[in-house]
Amino acid sequence: MSAKVQVQTTINNEPVEFLCEPRQSLLECLRDIVGLTGTKEGCGDGNCGSCTVKLGDRIVTSCLVLGVEAAGQSITTVEGLAHGNTLHPLQKAFLENAALQCGICTPGFLIAADALLQKHPQPTEEQTRFWLANNLCRCTGYDKIIRAVQAAAHEINANSGAAQ
Amino acid sequence: MATVFFPTLVRQQTGGLAHIEVSGSTVGELLIAVEARFPGISKHLLRPNLAISVDDEVTPIGVLEPVGPDSEVHFIAAISGGN
Amino acid sequence: MKAFDYAAPASLPEAVGLLASQPAARLLAGGTDLLVQLRSGRKQADVVIDVKKIPELNEITLAADHSLTIGAAVPCYRLTDHPAVQAHYPALAEVASWIGGTQIQGRASLGGNLCNSAPSADSIPLLIALSASAHIAGSAGRRSVPVEAFCTAPGRNLLAPGELLVSLHIPAPAPHSGAAYLRFIPRNEMDIAVVGAGASLTLANGVIAAARLALSSVAPTPLFVPAAGDSLVGQAPTPAALEAAARLAQAAASPISDMRGSAAYRRHLCAVMARRALELALTRAQENH
Amino acid sequence: MSTTTYNVIGTRPVRHDGADKVTGRALYGADLQLARMVHGAILRSPHAHARILRIDTAKAEALPGVFAVVTAADFPPASADKIVDFGEGDTLLSSLRGNILASGKVLYSGHAVAAVAAVNAHVAAEAAALIEVDYEPLPCVLTAPEAMAPGAPILHEHLPNGNIAETVRYEMGDLAAGFAQASLIVERELDTATVHQGYIEPQNATAFWSTDGRIQIWCSTQGSFVARDATAAVLDLPVSHVKVTPMEIGGGFGGKINVYLEPVAALLSKKAGRPVKLVMSRHDVFTGTGPTPGSRVRVKIGVNPEGKITAAQAWLAYEAGAYPGAMVVPGAMTVFACYDIENILIEGYDVVVNKPSTAAYRAPGAPNSALATETVLDEIAEKLGLDPLSLRLRNAAREGTRRADGPRYKRIGCVEVLEAMQASPHYNAPLPGPHCGRGVAIGFWFNVGLPSSATLSVNADGTVNLIEGSTDIGGSRASLAMQAAEVLGLRAEDIHPTIVDTDSVGYTGVTGGSRTTFSTGLAVHDAAQLVIEQMKARAARLWAVDQAAFANGVFSSNGHSLSFAELAAQLGSTGGPVSCSATVNPKGVGGSFAGLLIDLHVDPETGKTSVLRVTSVQDAGKAIHPAYVEGQMQGGTAQGIGWALNEEYFMDAAGDMRNGSYLDYRMPTALDLPMIETIIVEVPNPGHPFGVRGVGEANIVPPLPAVANALYRATGKRLNRVPMNPATILGL
Secondary structure, eight states: OOOOEEEEEEETTEEEEEEEOTTSBHHHIIIIISOOTTSOOSOSSSSSOTTEEEETTEEEEGGGSBGGGGTTOEEEOGGGTSBTTBOOHHHHHHHHTTOOSSOSSHHHHHHHHHHHHHHOSSOOHHHHHHHGGGSOOSSSTTHHHHHHHHHHHHHHHHHHHHHO | OEEEEOOGGGGGTTTTOOEEEEOOSBHHHHHHHHHHHSTTTHHHHSOTTEEEEETTEEOTTGGGOBOOTTOEEEEEEOOOOOO | OOOOEEEOOSSHHHHHHHHHHOTTEEEESSOTTHHHHHHHTSSOOSEEEEOTTOGGGGOEEEOTTOOEEEETTOBHHHHHHOHHHHHHOHHHHHHHTTSSOHHHHTTOBHHHHHHHTOTTOSHHHHHHHTTOEEEEEETTEEEEEEGGGTEEETTEESOOTTOEEEEEEEOOOOTTEEEEEEEEOSSSSSOOOSEEEEEEEEEETTEEEEEEEEEESSSSSOEEOHHHHHHHTTSOOOHHHHHHHHHHHHHHOOOOOBTTBOHHHHHHHHHHHHHHHHHHHHHHHHHOO | OOOOOOSSTTOOOOOTTHHHHHHTOSOBGGGOOOTTOEEEEEEEOSOSSEEEEEEEOHHHHHSTTEEEEEEGGGSOOOOTTOEEESSSOEEEHHHHHHHHSOOSEEOSTTOEEEEEEESSHHHHHHHHHHOEEEEEEOOOOOSHHHHHSTTOOOSOTTOTTTTEEEEEEEEESOHHHHHHTOSEEEEEEEEEOOBOOOOSSOOEEEEEEOTTSOEEEEEOOSOHHHHHHHHHHHTTOOGGGEEEEEOBOOOOTTTTSSOSSHHHHHHHHHHHTSOEEEEOOHHHHHHHSOOBOOEEEEEEEEEOTTSOEEEEEEEEEEEEESSSOOTHHHHHHHTTTTBOOSSEEEEEEEEEOSSOOOOOOSSTTHHHHHHHHHHHHHHHHHHHTOOHHHHHHHHBOOTTOBOTTSOBOOSOOHHHHHHHHHHSTTTTSOOOSTTEEEEEEEEEEOOOOOOEEEEEEEOTTSOEEEEEOOOOSSSHHHHHHHHHHHHHTOOGGGEEEEEOOTTSSOOOOOSOTTOIIIIIHHHHHHHHHHHHHHHHHHHHHHHTOSOOEEETTEEEETTEEEEHHHHHHTTGGGTSOOEEEEEEOOOOOOOEEEEEEEEEEEOTTTOOEEEEEEEEEEEOSSOSSHHHHHHHHHHHHHHHHHHHHTOOOOBOTTSOBTTOSHHHHOOOOGGGOOOEEEEEEOOOOTTSTTOOOOOSSGGGSSHHHHHHHHHHHHHSOOOOEESOOHHHHHTO
């Protein structure tokens, strides 16, 4: 066992410090040390996207990031998507469109879709499918997920239009 | 008389007979009559992997299921399932 | 995964020094290959050296002549999103958007793709087609090698102990030139090339002035086929000429059978993918004034 | 077709567990943290077939941080031929245990051999690697035809018939006479590869063996009671000594009925004196759990000039994997189940091979056999110049049609599904261009009943707590709460469903067999009716009348009336709270038919298939929550398309799976599929008060043959192997 390392991060807009071994993935650190178990592990090798978090300004599969690499960085997990008790439009759209069945891939899809909507506020179906191809879902056949992302985009755009 | 159908592989015990008409008010009573005709056959019919179907419905109470004079009794593979 | 230490040097000399003192060190850029290999036991490390904090490895530099230098740790998404890369190296922006998926591209780098030295690496055939060179630093100083010479065997390359890849350098594209990388995968994303082909082509006075072609997943290393490109030089860019060049690439391939495809299927695909990559490179060359 | 109108049923409320699942609060098995908990790792066989000569755990036990090491020797003694039955059919205890921890021989690469508990998962993995196992490798056999051949390596000495573990045979009418009447006979043989359910959440189990001798288990399971009963059987304990708490489950599709980790975690906990958590890696899931069988199926069908089937014959060999129990029986039962055929012979073989012991996967066994039948029918339609759906309609099973296994159908929706396909916009749209093909196929699944329990407790605020034991994989909390709400005259949101442990609710069978909305729904319905009866009595007491009536959510009598909520508020003063339970073991299961229309494009140079358009059609009986019915149809369709095109266990000659990762197993990504159109057909099941049939499974049956038929139309080639991947399409 190597010496543990103190890591200072910002997680979901709160300063968080944790102590981890260098071999521990960011996913392990989030789940087992920080206690944020909303981020899921489906494969451990970056191919299912269930462990997607936002690290800095990019989404990553947290199973392929070392916890120590997160030092000084800000991280957003599914626990940080809602504003208090108000669900993020994507969370709301996933519920209203029945875009989840078992729900294990949902946190990863939500974080990935949030990043998509920041890059493409009104993505096409093709853009959505391409962006989300790193997130596997085995229950839905993706149909309702794609619809939910499009519905959330509409809602966000409508609201931002109304605010102007 | 109710009709008891034999699964294809159990027909070795019946000399190839596919079904038989017997009397009784429950599956159990029918089976007593069947056993009398083909001694030892019950153990091939009453197995955990076989479900009893009376009038085209699998019964959850097995040999206790009542039968009528026109009933059909089948012994079919028990299905569990996958989703 | 066995325990290891972690170091994140802030400068190249510091990294080189660390490497020299740590024989069982592994370099970490995006980690998308390394962490999988460490976890599965295919590779071991006593110390993992994170090179992402070294400025030189993190820069994209477009020179005045449009030659391009890509730091070895630059994650793929920065190439995809880079307006100048999109403008002058569309094939490069494209291949960077195909390596893994969105999340992987947030981490994975072309430098890592090259150093991982997989025969199936998506970026290497294109880098070869673009005549890229690899800039290497070590305790004995710096050196530069053409990308086609970099890989030596599956998962192996000519980096000596204590050396690391600093950057990739791509010479300025000639006028009327175009490049392309195309791969065949059974899915539409998140897949490893069954066969990939990178091509570049320069037109002058209606004939092909220069061409380069390389393949992935058909040999122990990404395969540069000089004969294929050479066969096109001086020729009009006809379908027959492109097809003949593709056939030369196919003839040079020595694919194996594995879970991703049979040798026969790969051999068949060599000609198809090489031809299609040449066709796309030609289209781009014709559009590139 | 369904004509009854409902208030709640047929609407699309937000699921009750939705907010927890989109905010990360829902607790899945791997999320569990317990005080003093330690972590396990499992050592697995590198050989597909080998004798275990020696296991030495000393080095592992000596590693700092290790709490316990167990092997098969830690199982309590039991007689070798003991049979256990926990409601899902009987199994030899030795097979059940043998698959959990190998003893004597390992039978597949990935077979669990030993397990370790340690301070963390990294140390546990290091310790597992220190366990020394001496193997004597034996020749392996990987496919059913090879395993049935004379001289094949034998897996189990106790099986009387070599590697053939079971034979099934169905015979009806006069086959020879039937074929003699045929003017056209087509015979085809098709192989399918082993495939995995591919649920995204790996198996996990946490166990704590308390000093009072009771074991508590938290796990990802489709059936908490089956997990309890199997664990108790394996550990030779009374079932009441085991309590299983089902955590949220990240997919199952049939693959999370069998028990793999629970008894091992319990044994480790007993030794360690602490809770032990075991979580599989993705590679372990592929190599150490049950995929669904690879198969070889031969089908021969004869028709007369009018397209009426005169005789049909099938031969099926399914790979059980290491232990008996391939899905050949349901494969045989469904091979001709969509059609009314007089003369039939079906022979099936359950064959053990050196691959992981297989498990159920959505309509288990049926896709393999339907592939053969539905492609042969496609060829017949083409040769007769008939529309493929018309040919099927001409022969479709109806009420009264006798199935090959004996019983006759009650009211079914096979014809209605075919008619909906024929009338669909998709079927009547032109294909977009060259190298495109449209395929159609249909399929059947029985669905099952099995016991279910539910308790409803009325809250003073007018809401109702629903306690049940069916793990919710795809929205069943909502479909159950909606049935309660319909009976009680409430809104779906007024019902608060909770899934509880095996000590806290009556026996409930697996979430499987498409049974939860049907069977647990029936328990909920019955409990709700009991609630209404009790509340009517309270209203009568309150109003001092003989009896009160209940309709549209209002209790009334003689000019008095109270809403459900108003009466609920007065329960305390009219005799105390109302809480009612029901346990059912229902008859009246309604089978479901499904159909698929699919348009594909094939790149003639690479053999790559693009899926252009898909329409899934299924008889739901009654769709309680249509959005989740569509979800089941879309999910089963996507899985079926993946199975048809690219998924397979790619085994090397030594029996090692070479593609045991999501990278190389190639399940469909979002970019591989179009939107999946759905048509819900509703032919009510007379055996359920709301007409429910169950929709989890039949939808995965048609995709394999529909894809094969579409590929034929696109390429002119009839392929005989699934996956019909690009290389197969080009014959390379």
